[in-house]
Amino acid sequence: MAAPRAHVWTLEGGLTLAFERRPGPGFAFDLRVPVGSAHDPVGREGSAGVLEEWLYKGAGGRDARGFQDALDDLGLRRSGGVGPEATRFGVSGLGADLPAALGLVADLLRRPALPPGELPVLTDLARQDLEGLEDSPPDLLAVEARRLAFPRPPVSPFAGYAHPASGTPEGLSRLTVENLHTFFTRYGTRGSVLGVVADAEPGEVRSLVERAFAGWGPGEAGEVPADFRPGLRAHVPHGEAEQTHLSVTAPGVSPGSPDWLAWQVALTALSGGSASRLFHAVREERGLAYSVSASPVLLGGRGFLSAYAGSTPERAPETLEVLLAELARLPRGLTDAEFGRARAGLAASVVFGAESLRARAGGLTRDLAVFGRVRPVAELRASLAALTLDRVNAFLAGYDPAPAATVVTLGPGEAA
Amino acid sequence: MAAPRAHVWTLEGGLTLAFERRPGPGFAFDLRVPVGSAHDPVGREGSAGVLEEWLYKGAGGRDARGFQDALDDLGLRRSGGVGPEATRFGVSGLGADLPAALGLVADLLRRPALPPGELPVLTDLARQDLEGLEDSPPDLLAVEARRLAFPRPPVSPFAGYAHPASGTPEGLSRLTVENLHTFFTRYGTRGSVLGVVADAEPGEVRSLVERAFAGWGPGEAGEVPADFRPGLRAHVPHGEAEQTHLSVTAPGVSPGSPDWLAWQVALTALSGGSASRLFHAVREERGLAYSVSASPVLLGGRGFLSAYAGSTPERAPETLEVLLAELARLPRGLTDAEFGRARAGLAASVVFGAESLRARAGGLTRDLAVFGRVRPVAELRASLAALTLDRVNAFLAGYDPAPAATVVTLGPGEAA
Numbered sequence: 001m002a003a004p005r006a007h008v009w010t011l012e013g014g015l016t017l018a019f020e021r022r023p024g025p026g027f028a029f030d031l032r033v034p035v036g037s038a039h040d041p042v043g044r045e046g047s048a049g050v051l052e053e054w055l056y057k058g059a060g061g062r063d064a065r066g067f068q069d070a071l072d073d074l075g076l077r078r079s080g081g082v083g084p085e086a087t088r089f090g091v092s093g094l095g096a097d098l099p100a101a102l103g104l105v106a107d108l109l110r111r112p113a114l115p116p117g118e119l120p121v122l123t124d125l126a127r128q129d130l131e132g133l134e135d136s137p138p139d140l141l142a143v144e145a146r147r148l149a150f151p152r153p154p155v156s157p158f159a160g161y162a163h164p165a166s167g168t169p170e171g172l173s174r175l176t177v178e179n180l181h182t183f184f185t186r187y188g189t190r191g192s193v194l195g196v197v198a199d200a201e202p203g204e205v206r207s208l209v210e211r212a213f214a215g216w217g218p219g220e221a222g223e224v225p226a227d228f229r230p231g232l233r234a235h236v237p238h239g240e241a242e243q244t245h246l247s248v249t250a251p252g253v254s255p256g257s258p259d260w261l262a263w264q265v266a267l268t269a270l271s272g273g274s275a276s277r278l279f280h281a282v283r284e285e286r287g288l289a290y291s292v293s294a295s296p297v298l299l300g301g302r303g304f305l306s307a308y309a310g311s312t313p314e315r316a317p318e319t320l321e322v323l324l325a326e327l328a329r330l331p332r333g334l335t336d337a338e339f340g341r342a343r344a345g346l347a348a349s350v351v352f353g354a355e356s357l358r359a360r361a362g363g364l365t366r367d368l369a370v371f372g373r374v375r376p377v378a379e380l381r382a383s384l385a386a387l388t389l390d391r392v393n394a395f396l397a398g399y400d401p402a403p404a405a406t407v408v409t410l411g412p413g414e415a416a
Numbered sequence: 417m418a419a420p421r422a423h424v425w426t427l428e429g430g431l432t433l434a435f436e437r438r439p440g441p442g443f444a445f446d447l448r449v450p451v452g453s454a455h456d457p458v459g460r461e462g463s464a465g466v467l468e469e470w471l472y473k474g475a476g477g478r479d480a481r482g483f484q485d486a487l488d489d490l491g492l493r494r495s496g497g498v499g500p501e502a503t504r505f506g507v508s509g510l511g512a513d514l515p516a517a518l519g520l521v522a523d524l525l526r527r528p529a530l531p532p533g534e535l536p537v538l539t540d541l542a543r544q545d546l547e548g549l550e551d552s553p554p555d556l557l558a559v560e561a562r563r564l565a566f567p568r569p570p571v572s573p574f575a576g577y578a579h580p581a582s583g584t585p586e587g588l589s590r591l592t593v594e595n596l597h598t599f600f601t602r603y604g605t606r607g608s609v610l611g612v613v614a615d616a617e618p619g620e621v622r623s624l625v626e627r628a629f630a631g632w633g634p635g636e637a638g639e640v641p642a643d644f645r646p647g648l649r650a651h652v653p654h655g656e657a658e659q660t661h662l663s664v665t666a667p668g669v670s671p672g673s674p675d676w677l678a679w680q681v682a683l684t685a686l687s688g689g690s691a692s693r694l695f696h697a698v699r700e701e702r703g704l705a706y707s708v709s710a711s712p713v714l715l716g717g718r719g720f721l722s723a724y725a726g727s728t729p730e731r732a733p734e735t736l737e738v739l740l741a742e743l744a745r746l747p748r749g750l751t752d753a754e755f756g757r758a759r760a761g762l763a764a765s766v767v768f769g770a771e772s773l774r775a776r777a778g779g780l781t782r783d784l785a786v787f788g789r790v791r792p793v794a795e796l797r798a799s800l801a802a803l804t805l806d807r808v809n810a811f812l813a814g815y816d817p818a819p820a821a822t823v824v825t826l827g828p829g830e831a832a
Contacts, residue, residue: 026764026767026768072761073757075762075763092764094763094764274484340489344510346491348509351442351510352493352772355442356772357768
């Protein structure tokens with residue numbers, strides 16, 4: 001099979017469409033609207049999360065049940081959700097139903113019913129979701145770490161990264177039909193990207209999308225910068241937690257940087273499977289924690305390293321010490337064997353990550369949003385194959401995330 | 417793309433190989449050896465489960481770490497595990513590494529190290545797994561329901577379906593290096609099936625597999641019949657459970673039956689998504705249970721309907737009543753809308769279920785084991801398209817699972 005290349009168009013009106021043709025009976029698409037929980041207005045945290053649920057409560061003349069039945073009648077499956085920077089609407093199904101599926105999502109965004117009676121139900125569900133965080137210390141820690149590491153800039157109109165998609169109890173209590181309607185005017189073509197994978201003529205798909213979204217206004221998204229607070233140490237007391245949960249956030253590499261790929265390889269050597277440094281040092285050698293991992297996080301166009309470990313309260317200090325020591329020895333570089341394993345693991349995950357229609361549609365959208373272009377899978381594999389240990393170690397020699405790391409722990413004990 | 421057709425060969429020695437060519441850079445395979453926990457000898461429950469873990473502790477001259485590194489060096493990913501009727505060994509990775517991956521799995525099965533020192537560690541892990549069941553009432557209920565609905569036939573040498581893959585505490589305590597070596601002699605080509613999906617010449621794949629598994633003995637599997645005990649009512653007291661968990665097992669349709677597809681459609685109408693009968697009757701209309709579902713289960717070559725609901729102790733009796741009422745009204749047939757939705761949902765899941773290499777390799781193997789042949793995806797879709805509501809309702813008129821249903825509940829309260 002010739003390596004597929006994506007077609008990318010900016011449609012009249014401003015929506016960006018990426019299409020990759022793939023033989024087979026199915027289709028998938030993913031629409032990313034650049035309005036997320038970070039765009040929630042200050043004091044109305046939860047706007048984006050509640051609005052997304054509300055959109056599904058009927059559209060295009062159908063009520064909520066009618067809209068769900070329209071999806072079910074065609075065997076269509078929904079995906080998506082609200083993240084800090086964007087809200088995603090995905091659908092997959094059988095090829096002949098692509099026009100109908102695009103029509104349904106266009107209805108959702110352009111002709112939603114937004115029934116006022118549903119709003120109290122939805123804010124109540126969001127409140128329950130927030131209360132549920134208390135029962136899940138790792139999730140609660142993730143929220144607290146985000147809040148402490150990325151505090152809201154004092155003058156921004158946006159609530160930023162300091163709260164989860166479900167909002168805050170105060171923010172939810174201030175949501176009204178009117179202010180959510182106003183928030184909804186942010187949604188539009190500006191910055192929105194649609195990734196489509198199907199077995200169809202590119203021109204045909206373009207026309208379909210143009211027709212479905214004709215007349216969609218530009219909206220108003222706006223970027224929310226991620227102001228990282230380095231070097232913080234904080235403990236969040238949580239009486240019911242039996243474990244101590246640790247979160248480490250540290251500077252990383254931005255997607256546009258020439259070091260991006262070298263950083264990915266280094267992170268895989270640090271935390272990719274049973275031969276990785278963290279798994280070995282923390283779990284296999286010392287038995288300090290039942291789970292430990294590190295991964296890249298993108299916020300406000302920048303990359304960060306985010307690590308997590310779950311330990312006992314007694315072993316937590318040593319776990320943190322070992323974790324930070326592993327970050328501190330990154331500048332000394334990888335061994336040849338580590339480099340080979342990390343590169344092989346990444347190469348396989350590039351291929352298998354693009355395998356399913358749904359994942360590839362999401363990949364197209366993510367590439368456009370994060371890298372400003374679609375990176376063909378074959379190009380990614382070639383770049384990995386061309387990468388050398390010297391190149392990675394030259395990057396690592398100047399990459400020292402440990403001193404700026406912000407550490408947040410959650411578990412028994414007093415606030416620190 | 418022309419619909420791919422699988423090549424199927426029975427190799428010299430007896431192993432069955434199914435290969436489907438698929439363009440692209442990745443491969444996946446799935447080897448199914450027809451020895452599972454149901455084959456555990458009476459009194460040595462846990463044999464199959466512990467043996468599978470033991471096999472990964474080194475093979476072909478490599479120790480456990482060396483074997484894992486050999487996988488990681490190539491970016492290979494393992495899948496598989498022990499079920500009641502079979503043990504599966506799966507690997508996926510990049511095309512060029514298919515020969516090496518086949519060699520590693522062949523080593524595992526033909527030249528395992530089986531280091532005696534690891535055995536106590538593995539039986540201890542299995543014991544922990546059994547103890548962990550106590551913390552997960554739905555899993556514990558599944559085990560108890562299996563034990564009660566499919567009791568061990570009194571004269572069988574096989575322990576059968578009455579225990580989980582991790583065995584029983586007594587069974588684990590009787591496992592020895594010697595009796596596990598004896599159990600391992602069951603593994604072999606007889607009844608074993610290997611599904612491979614890759615972009616390679618069929619003849620080449622056949623030769624690769626022949627070479628890798630040359631000389632593998634026939635082994636000795638044996639079928640374990642599933643003797644269903646209908647009409648049972650039992651309650652398993654579980655003081656720590658806050659909920660009452662319900663399990664219903666009822667007769668179904670066997671894979672070889674001409675009614676198989678009609679049954680699948682009926683089960684999808686009963687329990688496939690938010691428009692399904694169970695979801696609607698139990699959750700949406702009455703708010704009786706937070707989760708309710710029904711699915712087909714295959715045991716000993718026969719099909720059964722297995723339903724589950726989690727409810728409060730107070731609402732459990734009504735939940736059960738509603739659930740059984742839904743089974744009892746199946747003979748009255750589906751509506752046109754239900755039929756359309758169920759068929760559309762199944763058609764989409766047939767396509768998306770065959771999408772990933774790993775899933776398709778597992779599908780090839782499952783088809784060979786369950787249906788005795790590979791069902792092409794296009795054929796399945798055509799059969800679904802040809803199915804009519806009349807055909808489904810004619811089947812349902814004679815399908816009355818409710819009277820023979822066996823019901824097991826787990827939660828607070830005395831044994832019933």
